Amino acid sequence: MNFEIHNGIAFITLNRPEKLNAFNRSMALLLQEKLNVCMDASVRCVYITGAGKGFCAGQDLEEVMDPNGTGMDRILKEQFNPIITRLQELQKPVVAAVNGVAAGAGANIALACDIVVAHEQASFIQAFSKIGLIPDSGGTFFLPRLIGCQKAMALMLLGDKVTAADACNMGMIYKTFAADVFETASKQLALTLATMPTRALAYIKQAVHLSAVQTLEQQLALEDQLQQKAAATNDFKEGVAAFMQKRVPNFKGN
Numbered sequence: 001m002n003f004e005i006h007n008g009i010a011f012i013t014l015n016r017p018e019k020l021n022a023f024n025r026s027m028a029l030l031l032q033e034k035l036n037v038c039m040d041a042s043v044r045c046v047y048i049t050g051a052g053k054g055f056c057a058g059q060d061l062e063e064v065m066d067p068n069g070t071g072m073d074r075i076l077k078e079q080f081n082p083i084i085t086r087l088q089e090l091q092k093p094v095v096a097a098v099n100g101v102a103a104g105a106g107a108n109i110a111l112a113c114d115i116v117v118a119h120e121q122a123s124f125i126q127a128f129s130k131i132g133l134i135p136d137s138g139g140t141f142f143l144p145r146l147i148g149c150q151k152a153m154a155l156m157l158l159g160d161k162v163t164a165a166d167a168c169n170m171g172m173i174y175k176t177f178a179a180d181v182f183e184t185a186s187k188q189l190a191l192t193l194a195t196m197p198t199r200a201l202a203y204i205k206q207a208v209h210l211s212a213v214q215t216l217e218q219q220l221a222l223e224d225q226l227q228q229k230a231a232a233t234n235d236f237k238e239g240v241a242a243f244m245q246k247r248v249p250n251f252k253g254n
Contacts, residue, residue, distance in 0.1 A: 001027055003034045008044035008194040017052025020101060022060040025070050028079035035086040044253050045194040046090060048113065049097040058104025080105050080137040087112045088209065091202035093193045097186035098122045108137035114205060116173040117189065118164040119182045130159045145212065146172050197235035198253035
């Protein structure tokens with residue numbers, strides 16, 4: 001796995017290209033470790049992509065079938081579930097730049113990110129039913145919320161491949177980019193987020209996540225609470241000053 005921080009962005013590249021970046025235990029634990037690093041205030045956006053032709057093919061099945069490997073009873077609890085939890089709990093935006101096939105847990109890790117963009121030739125596959133398993137890594141949680149229960153159910157039961165264009169049209173992902181601009185455009189998106197008011201973005205993320213389980217009355221109260229916090233930040237003061245002075249704001253993330 002490649003990991004570096006530039007301009008407030010933590011760039012994470014899944015790097016097992018010979019396996020389409022399928023997860024083994026060591027890569028899963030390393031991603032957890034790097035996501036912990038991303039909790040630092042110096043990181044204002046996280047950008048996740050894959051090396052080579054694929055984003056992530058999910059779990060490396062050779063490891064599953066190895067009698068001396070990690071059993072299925074531990075893979076979710078110790079490897080994938082902590083990754084999904086960390087992605088959701090990070091108090092900053094996470095961009096998944098899906099450069100190729102995203103299958104199984106790889107697709108659902110992408111969908112657990114805050115903004116998903118895809119190369120025009122990328123695809124998404126809920127491949128679990130093809131081998132007698134159920135969608136994991138939050139797939140049964142995120143996909144129905146993104147595209148509705150009927151469409152999600154069909155994709156999970158049938159294991160159909162979804163093109164990047166179709167994923168965008170059905171609301172599964174935010175946007176697709178042509179091959180010649182994918183890397184530049186997706187990184188520019190991350191840079192834009194990294195220069196925005198980070199704490200306000202964290203509050204937006206928190207409010208949207210909680211909206212799925214709260215009543216309208218509870219959500220209005222939460223908005224009031226988070227808006228007061230946002231209004232107390234230095235970035236709010238800077239944003240208002242920049243607006244009044246007709247200049248570009250210089251947000252510091254605090």
